[in-house]
Amino acid sequence: MSFIFSLVAVTVLVLVPLVGVTVADLRWLFGVVVPYAAVATFLIGVSYRVLKWSNSPVPFRIPTTCGQAKGLPWIKTNKLDNPCSLPAVIGRMFLEVFLFRSLFRNTRMEYHQGPKVRYGSSKWLWLFGLLFHYSFLVVLIRHLRFFTEPVPMWVQIVEHIDTFFEMGLPLPGPDGLYVGLPLLAQSGVILLAAATLLFLRRVVIAQVRYISIAGDWFPLLLIIFIAKTGIIMRYVLKVDVVTVKKLTMSLVALKPELPADPISFMFYIHIFLVSFLFAYFPFSKLMHLGGVWLSPTRNLVNNSREKRHINPWNPEVKFHTYAEYEDDFREQMIEAGIPVEKEA
């Protein structure tokens, strides 16, 4: 149900700019207004949510650790998994944010010889998650060629590495497969493949399908459609890249201007889907972009043994210690034959 809803939603998102540009000629709306609004929503929304999270107090350490804490000198500590210092925490965060270490620990439960439960390591999710995120990053970096002039050296280097094989995308041509120009950028294909696999994972594995909601299907489908329109635009229904860049450069210079030459409707579909992704971002699970940095179980030094963390808003508790109690009732206690710690 939630899947059908997401599929319909994405289809509508494809049709809106298609009709809007080809029938109603709303090029200004889809080429300028929507992208600006989307990026503004993205920047403000993401900042707002992260700053709101920053209002959550963190009085205590949350030591969900995966390794031996620092203890006696002859016990080997696991610094990265149970960090007791800032550099070690930075190390753990690095592994988490850049290599998805938690996902690497993913296990799969299965029945083994009848009712015996066995947990096996399951790295597929990690692998495709990593491929997906890094190819997405490369795709984003390559797109900087539309937003910078001159194109920075490092963007060109990334592009150069990304087209390393110096071959085109194999497409059906008049005589067999046609492997042409422009050069195939691996990242785009890997992005689409990995997103498709993450999508199929939700379809094929019954348990994952059961817990999938629209908020899971929709972003995946949206990203798949974005990748598809991008690939179509680069290799098949070519668009006039120079004119596109004239538009995008006018956007970043904050002097928006529709170029005189026409731009293919494919471009408007692509940019509308991307705009929607940006605008949708702060309201969705995609906020894990900011959230992963703030994982309390990952980014806190586990020094509860060395340092006492007192919750500052603990109510003040009135103590009446045993020593005071004995002072109050010493005579009566001695009279009744109850042992006391301090004789009168």
Add this chain to the structure above:
Amino acid sequence: MKIYDKPVIVIGVLIFLAIFAFPLWTALGTTPPQPKVELPKDMKECVAPTEYMKSSHMQLLNEWRDSVVRDGNRVWVSHTGKQYNMSLTNECLRCHNEKSKFCDQCHNYVGVVPFCWDCHTYPKEAK
């Protein structure tokens, strides 16, 4: 007693904004430069419709190469029925004879570096 990590998070958000807005603060206030493509003066049409050439000339070149190298066919009949010799250096650059004022203008603008010139030559240009 530190119970909020606010300062660190604010710095993080600022870094995020700075990185994300990177194209903005490099382009802000500037007039976007445009490629200055010099079209051949004495001719009116290209080997295919201009619209198609603008977006798909690399695919056309690829077609030409396949046709020449694989099939030995060097004759291209254009949309207006004219015949051309399928050749990168001898045909494209016969009309567009200054590579730096034509091909390179667009390519530098969008940051593509065709590797064709590793092997193919282009006419010498007066500097």
